[in-house]
Amino acid sequence: MHTDPDYSAAYVVLETDVEDGLKGYGITFTLGRGTEVVVCAVNALAPHVLNKDLGDIVGDFRGFYRQLTSDGQLRWIGPEKGVVHLATAAVLNAVWDLWAKQEGKDPQTLVSCIDFRYITDVLTEEEACEILRQSQVGKKEREEQMLAHGYPAYTTSCAWLGYPDATLKQLCSEALKDGWTRFKVKVGADLQDDIRRCRLIRNMIGPEKTLMMDANQRWDVPEAVEWMTKLAEFKPLWIEEPTSPDDILGHAAISKALAPLGIGVATGEQCHNRVIFKQLLQAKALKFLQIDSCRLGSVNENLSVLLMAKKFDIPVCPHAGGVGLCELVQHLIIFDFISVSASLQDRMCEYVDHLHEHFKYPVLIREASYMPPKDAGYSTEMKEDSVKRHRYPDGEVWKKLLTAQGN
Amino acid sequence: MHTDPDYSAAYVVLETDVEDGLKGYGITFTLGRGTEVVVCAVNALAPHVLNKDLGDIVGDFRGFYRQLTSDGQLRWIGPEKGVVHLATAAVLNAVWDLWAKQEGKDPQTLVSCIDFRYITDVLTEEEACEILRQSQVGKKEREEQMLAHGYPAYTTSCAWLGYPDATLKQLCSEALKDGWTRFKVKVGADLQDDIRRCRLIRNMIGPEKTLMMDANQRWDVPEAVEWMTKLAEFKPLWIEEPTSPDDILGHAAISKALAPLGIGVATGEQCHNRVIFKQLLQAKALKFLQIDSCRLGSVNENLSVLLMAKKFDIPVCPHAGGVGLCELVQHLIIFDFISVSASLQDRMCEYVDHLHEHFKYPVLIREASYMPPKDAGYSTEMKEDSVKRHRYPDGEVWKKLLTAQGN
Numbered sequence: 001m002h003t004d005p006d007y008s009a010a011y012v013v014l015e016t017d018v019e020d021g022l023k024g025y026g027i028t029f030t031l032g033r034g035t036e037v038v039v040c041a042v043n044a045l046a047p048h049v050l051n052k053d054l055g056d057i058v059g060d061f062r063g064f065y066r067q068l069t070s071d072g073q074l075r076w077i078g079p080e081k082g083v084v085h086l087a088t089a090a091v092l093n094a095v096w097d098l099w100a101k102q103e104g105k106d107p108q109t110l111v112s113c114i115d116f117r118y119i120t121d122v123l124t125e126e127e128a129c130e131i132l133r134q135s136q137v138g139k140k141e142r143e144e145q146m147l148a149h150g151y152p153a154y155t156t157s158c159a160w161l162g163y164p165d166a167t168l169k170q171l172c173s174e175a176l177k178d179g180w181t182r183f184k185v186k187v188g189a190d191l192q193d194d195i196r197r198c199r200l201i202r203n204m205i206g207p208e209k210t211l212m213m214d215a216n217q218r219w220d221v222p223e224a225v226e227w228m229t230k231l232a233e234f235k236p237l238w239i240e241e242p243t244s245p246d247d248i249l250g251h252a253a254i255s256k257a258l259a260p261l262g263i264g265v266a267t268g269e270q271c272h273n274r275v276i277f278k279q280l281l282q283a284k285a286l287k288f289l290q291i292d293s294c295r296l297g298s299v300n301e302n303l304s305v306l307l308m309a310k311k312f313d314i315p316v317c318p319h320a321g322g323v324g325l326c327e328l329v330q331h332l333i334i335f336d337f338i339s340v341s342a343s344l345q346d347r348m349c350e351y352v353d354h355l356h357e358h359f360k361y362p363v364l365i366r367e368a369s370y371m372p373p374k375d376a377g378y379s380t381e382m383k384e385d386s387v388k389r390h391r392y393p394d395g396e397v398w399k400k401l402l403t404a405q406g407n
Numbered sequence: 408m409h410t411d412p413d414y415s416a417a418y419v420v421l422e423t424d425v426e427d428g429l430k431g432y433g434i435t436f437t438l439g440r441g442t443e444v445v446v447c448a449v450n451a452l453a454p455h456v457l458n459k460d461l462g463d464i465v466g467d468f469r470g471f472y473r474q475l476t477s478d479g480q481l482r483w484i485g486p487e488k489g490v491v492h493l494a495t496a497a498v499l500n501a502v503w504d505l506w507a508k509q510e511g512k513d514p515q516t517l518v519s520c521i522d523f524r525y526i527t528d529v530l531t532e533e534e535a536c537e538i539l540r541q542s543q544v545g546k547k548e549r550e551e552q553m554l555a556h557g558y559p560a561y562t563t564s565c566a567w568l569g570y571p572d573a574t575l576k577q578l579c580s581e582a583l584k585d586g587w588t589r590f591k592v593k594v595g596a597d598l599q600d601d602i603r604r605c606r607l608i609r610n611m612i613g614p615e616k617t618l619m620m621d622a623n624q625r626w627d628v629p630e631a632v633e634w635m636t637k638l639a640e641f642k643p644l645w646i647e648e649p650t651s652p653d654d655i656l657g658h659a660a661i662s663k664a665l666a667p668l669g670i671g672v673a674t675g676e677q678c679h680n681r682v683i684f685k686q687l688l689q690a691k692a693l694k695f696l697q698i699d700s701c702r703l704g705s706v707n708e709n710l711s712v713l714l715m716a717k718k719f720d721i722p723v724c725p726h727a728g729g730v731g732l733c734e735l736v737q738h739l740i741i742f743d744f745i746s747v748s749a750s751l752q753d754r755m756c757e758y759v760d761h762l763h764e765h766f767k768y769p770v771l772i773r774e775a776s777y778m779p780p781k782d783a784g785y786s787t788e789m790k791e792d793s794v795k796r797h798r799y800p801d802g803e804v805w806k807k808l809l810t811a812q813g814n
């Protein structure tokens with residue numbers, strides 16, 4: 001579906017007049033064209049942030065979230081979806097980065113950041129507090145566990161569509177050598193090619209290691225069931241994004257049909273807000289929930305989804321990749337383990353080895369696990385030189401490209 | 408929810424090098440700020456249209472629709488929702504306006520414009536053709552009926568939130584004098600104010616005329632049920648947008664709870680694509696379906712929704728108002744009556760008396776009915792002088808405003 005990605009990002013930098021010199025960095029990425037539209041939306045949201053006091057913003061973070069997502073005029077071009085919501089994520093990610101550099105948070109503070117509008121039929125503020133309270137038990141041990149062993153990751157880098165056997169073999173044996181035990185294969189373009197690649201990978205990794213499949217929304221509902229029935233012999237743990245991210249009932253139908261084959265449904269990277277996740281949980285439409293801090297409204301909205309997932313006992317396995325998404329979601333998923341789910345059962349975080357070199361605080365992977373970040377903030381700051389070189393349209397990289405294109 | 412609307416629109420004009428001099432006009436409106444974001448997205452979509460042959464576009468209109476909505480990079484910032492989908496609507500509305508000025512369409516051609524992706528579990532191409540074939544019966548009589556009496560409309564202009572009694576009485580008695588028999592009241596901000604206004608209106612219009620209520624997404628699910636239970640005594644036909652437009656299961660729960668009170672649920676003006684409408688129908692979440700040609704992907708996507716509604720036997724009652732939306736949706740709903748639903752049972756089209764003076768082919772209302780437009784095209788062209796005066800930021804109206812603001 002995404003045939004020519006040229007990863008790009010809207011990058012928000014918040015500065016204040018406080019003498020600590022701290023800045024907040026926020027990001028949301030796109031596949032290339034479209035970033036200019038997101039930037040335009042960030043500028044449209046800017047009046048809500050400029051010349052405001054950070055203390056006032058985080059002092060009523062729920063209200064600030066509501067203000068951004070329910071702007072009386074901008075709401076029309078969402079609401080809480082698409083371009084304006086991506087822009088909201090970028091802005092809020094920057095606020096969280098800045099705030100996190102200043103101070104720690106307690107559970108009560110976190111709940112006060114959540115806008116419960118439209119989800120109280122499934123999760124109330126009181127229930128959220130109760131979940132966080134109960135998860136205090138064993139928290140210290142889980143923190144130590146994370147520091148020692150990290151959070152389990154899986155790799156998506158081995159088996160893209162159409163890779164020839166030789167490439168697959170090489171990537172797969174390298175990944176095995178690096179300690180990876182969970183592998184994701186892209187499927188859905190050509191059934192015979194899928195069968196060939198899945199067979200090869202399954203043979204290489206053996207029956208014990210974990211294989212997942214990802215269709216990137218290629219199918220209609222009946223087609224998804226039919227296609228996956230044919231790939232069931234390779235024992236995938238999940239099929240990711242079998243159809244439209246908007247189709248809650250479709251995912252529920254696919255889940256029901258594939259359950260007897262032992263295949264779970266995973267989705268979320270293009271689910272646009274907490275209301276969609278609420279329904280996916282209500283409808284038993286997924287077995288694995290994939291959050292994303294560049295599409296949902298930053299930590300605020302992701303918190304509500306983590307808490308709903310906990311209530312429904314559904315594991316969260318974040319979407320990562322893109323530009324800087326690994327850097328962001330590692331915070332969310334390690335927090336989920338320590339303070340919400342308290343479990344690693346059926347849980348893992350996506351990892352793609354791409355573009356980390358541009359980040360000032362890049363993720364650290366050790367033995368196929370995310371090691372907890374130790375620097376304060378949301379790990380969203382890019383290296384100054386990377387930003388300078390890649391800035392559109394006046395960075396050196398773009399200047400060369402545009403000159404080559406004769407612009 | 409939309410507290411300070413300052414109606415504005417992205418206005419697309421397509422020109423060709425054909426000597427007939429025809430142009431295509433397309434529109435999508437916003438509540439003010441945000442139009443610049445939509446315009447940015449229209450520009451991002453422009454390469455799909457510029458220097459293309461109209462014959463090639465409409466010759467494979469399904470493919471062209473797919474190309475716009477599944478652009479490999481821009482898809483990420485939707486898909487098929489929010490800003491990019493509004494921009495898609497504006498572009499496609501212009502294509503339809505231009506195409507409609509050139510020639511008539513037959514049912515088979517219309518079906519070939521629909522992208523059935525993600526809806527084949529509910530409506531296949533064959534079923535769509537069959538529905539249109541069956542509706543050929545009595546078509547001539549329905550055309551004559553429309554030409555003689557028009558399509559029934561309702562008015563939203565009488566009872567906005569917080570209007571004092573005197574205003575309500577005056578507006579309502581004027582509307583009654585003009586022949587209106589269906590009235591919509593805005594509710595949801597303050598229960599006592601709602602009760603006061605609903606009682607006054609119901610008393611003025613009497614028990615036989617139709618009253619609808621519109622909450623503009625203000626409530627969570629339990630709150631919607633509770634609030635409407637208290638307004639049930641005023642016998643509303645429907646409650647519109649009781650909660651988030653994304654909440655299919657929430658609408659279903661509200662529908663179920665309110666059915667015993669004789670209140671139906673209506674929604675659609677902010678439902679972002681055919682996949683949402685498909686599910687609302689599957690889940691029995693609404694009794695009245697409200698399409699919108701400035702949010703859905705123009706005629707192409709609205710056709711698929713009209714056909715699904717027919718299959719589920721749910722009446723379509725279009726959203727109108729905004730900028731030019733009455734002008735657009737009258738075409739869709741009159742087509743629905745003549746060629747799809749063949750029924751006026753429980754059906755009516757919204758009407759707001761606002762901004763028609765800027766359109767070259769404004770709607771014609773006679774005895775509370777939309778009279779069929781007689782000019783070729785989609786009635787989307789604005790008067791040259793209106794465009795010139797209101798263009799942002801260089802039109803005379805804006806220049807004065809900006810000067811007054813000191814910009």
